[in-house]
Amino acid sequence: MELVGEKYFEKLAMRSLFQDFYRNDNGSIIRCKMHDMVHDLAQYLTKNGCFNVEVDDIGEFRLNSYYEKARHSMIVLKENASFPISIFYENRLRSLVFHCDGWGSEHMYIETSKLFDHMSCLRALQFCYNSIKYVPIGVNKLIHLRYLDISENDDIKELPEVVYELYNLQTLNIKGCNNLTKLPKR
Structure with missing residues (x-):
């Protein structure tokens, strides 16, 4: 395939x-x-299915008007940007991709733990190439999660035991996590 x-x-x-x-x-x-033309066509065809959020360093963010019904999202956070948790309350997202330009790992760790309280339907989560040090706390709340991608994050040294609580997890992508030395012991 x-x-x-x-x-x-x-x-x-x-x-x-x-x-x-x-x-x-x-x-x-x-x-x-x-x-650009392909992008515009793809956005037109999926306008009710997905939305992107771009957050700059002064806390302003842009998103399309269809975000309330969307099932797929990508968050692009510029350096020193605040995390826009409020737009994810009451959300039914199935997939979420993070792309962070220079965002601090500690900041992401704290902010995403709050976010996961509101994402009970999430099936796919991607944090690759973000220089995170830890698998985000609260990821075990995502009971329907099937795909977790933390690849190409050299600072991750261990996977927490809570990964075993993800009973529906089918794919865990850790490719390129070169400093990963400890896996859960179950």
Whole structure:
């Protein structure tokens, strides 16, 4: 399945639908940008399904008007930005992606613990490439979580025992957590 997806991605990239590729040390593509027209089309088609939040350092954030019904979200936090927890109250998100530009690990650890109180429906959570030191406290409250991605976070040294409380967890991506030395003992 992954190989099929890779072939489709390569074909779309050859047709210039993707641009500005970022690669890791192995030369693998870790992220890229969509062409503006493709992005606009994707947003139009998924306007009720997903929303993005961009928060700057003075606490202002932009989001589309469909966020209350959305099931998928990406949060982009600029350096020294405040976490916009209020928009996630009463939320039914199924997937959440964090992208933090220079955000402190300690700050994220505290703020996400508050956030998880309101995310009982979350199925997928991604924290990759964020320089976090710990798996966020309260992640065990996400009883429906099936996918947890903490990959490429070199500062994580151990996984907490609460990971075992995630009974529905099917995938735990720890690729690139090079300093990870301790796994839970169950």
